[in-house]
Amino acid sequence: MGVKLRERPGKGWWVLIDWHGQRKAKSFGTNKKAAQAFVEKMAVQLKWVEHNGDSYSLRTDKKDMPTVKEYLTQWKDTYAKVQCKLSTYKGYARSIDQHLIPMFGHLLLDQLDREAIRSFIASRANAGKARGTIENHLVPLKTALYQAIDDRLITVKPYRPSRKTLSAEERS
Numbered sequence: 563m564g565v566k567l568r569e570r571p572g573k574g575w576w577v578l579i580d581w582h583g584q585r586k587a588k589s590f591g592t593n594k595k596a597a598q599a600f601v602e603k604m605a606v607q608l609k610w611v612e613h614n615g616d617s618y619s620l621r622t623d624k625k626d627m628p629t630v631k632e633y634l635t636q637w638k639d640t641y642a643k644v645q646c647k648l649s650t651y652k653g654y655a656r657s658i659d660q661h662l663i664p665m666f667g668h669l670l671l672d673q674l675d676r677e678a679i680r681s682f683i684a685s686r687a688n689a690g691k692a693r694g695t696i697e698n699h700l701v702p703l704k705t706a707l708y709q710a711i712d713d714r715l716i717t718v719k720p721y722r723p724s725r726k727t728l729s730a731e732e733r734s
Contacts (some may be wrong), residue, residue: 565605567597576658577601581608582717615676615718627715630725631667633660637706661699671710676720679703702724 566578575590575597589598628636635658642654665682666674679700686696707719 565608567594567601577604577673579604579608584714584733586716604714607692611718614718627670627672629667630671631663633671633710633715634662634667634702634706637709638702641706642702653698657699662703666703672716674707674720679706679720 564580568576568578571577572590573589574593577588577590577597577600579586579588588600590600636645638651638658642651646654658718665685666678668680682700684697686699687693704719707716710716711719
């Protein structure tokens, strides 16, 4: 896993990126200086993403990336409906349709980050919702994000639930 600079005889300088099973190669022709600058920038960016637990995709074609609404709707119909008990499915569907899609639906899946989820938690906490209720609304998102990683749409899950998710700091 990392970013490497290689010279290929007769083909120039190439930057090779291997990030959580995603691979990408970018040519810089004879411009070694630009290739080296790109390597340094990309290495810093990937370290930042890893450190913060944000999602990141090497995909450059954004038209293939679904929105959160598209992905959650598809996940609800193809996974939750088949794998979950009817009562669980109905609870997931309610959370997705009434809470998650209105808040995150407009984002591309790889744009969903921890800050957006923190904002959701804070808005619900400020509205007087109990910690358990908020966490229940986030369960289908958490589960769908695991599937998105398996589908190689994202590499890091931007939401990691814990008892500290709803700290006093986020409630204020």
